[in-house]
Amino acid sequence: MDVIFRLANIADVPGIIQLCNECFEETTDIEFAKKEFKKTENDENQIYLVGIIDDKIVAHTKITIVPTCYESMGNYAILNHVCVKPDYRRHNLGTRMLTECESICRECGCKDIKLWSMNFRQAAHACYKNFGFNVEDAKFFDKKISK
Numbered sequence: 001m002d003v004i005f006r007l008a009n010i011a012d013v014p015g016i017i018q019l020c021n022e023c024f025e026e027t028t029d030i031e032f033a034k035k036e037f038k039k040t041e042n043d044e045n046q047i048y049l050v051g052i053i054d055d056k057i058v059a060h061t062k063i064t065i066v067p068t069c070y071e072s073m074g075n076y077a078i079l080n081h082v083c084v085k086p087d088y089r090r091h092n093l094g095t096r097m098l099t100e101c102e103s104i105c106r107e108c109g110c111k112d113i114k115l116w117s118m119n120f121r122q123a124a125h126a127c128y129k130n131f132g133f134n135v136e137d138a139k140f141f142d143k144k145i146s147k
Contacts, residue, residue: 001053001091005100008048008060013037015057016050023083047104051084051097058085059097065108074111077101082115082124094127 008016017033020026040046045067051059061082067075079101084093105113115133117124129135 001088001093003059003093003096004052005049005059005097006052008037008050010034010037010041012048012050012057016048016060019057019060019083019085020081022085024081045108049097049100049104051093053088058088059083059093061097061101063101063104065105065110075109076112076114077105077108077110078114078116080116082117089123094124095131098128098131 013034014030017028017030021028037048045065047063047065049061049063050057062080064078064080065075066078082094082097084097102113113133115128117128
């Protein structure tokens with residue numbers, strides 16, 4: 001299956017949101033997403049990657065590069081919203097996208113890649129483990145901030 005991975009642009013936002021809404025049962029509004037995308041489109045540490053087949057977005061992830069001043073920690077990346085359109089799964093697209101992510105992270109001087117994934121995505125977790133990700137002995141803490 002021929003897929004082209006590239007950095008997303010504002011014109012890709014509707015396809016990204018449609019895919020993420022489908023894969024994660026989200027309800028993000030496209031106009032909201034466009035507004036938020038524009039805020040970071042020139043930030044080299046905020047990278048939206050898309051996989052295209054036949055002019056259609058079938059894969060996506062968001063890469064956030066986190067630069068640090070800690071020598072032992074170095075720069076690291078966080079991947080989230082890693083997804084492949086259901087009809088295109090089982091064709092190695094997830095692994096190919098992770099390979100592209102690793103290349104981008106290496107170019108950005110990252111020593112480590114963290115991946116954020118919801119507990120219900122067991123098939124995706126198998127892909128991540130096969131790619132070489134390990135489940136850390138850590139807790140992911142979350143605190144909602146009220147307006």
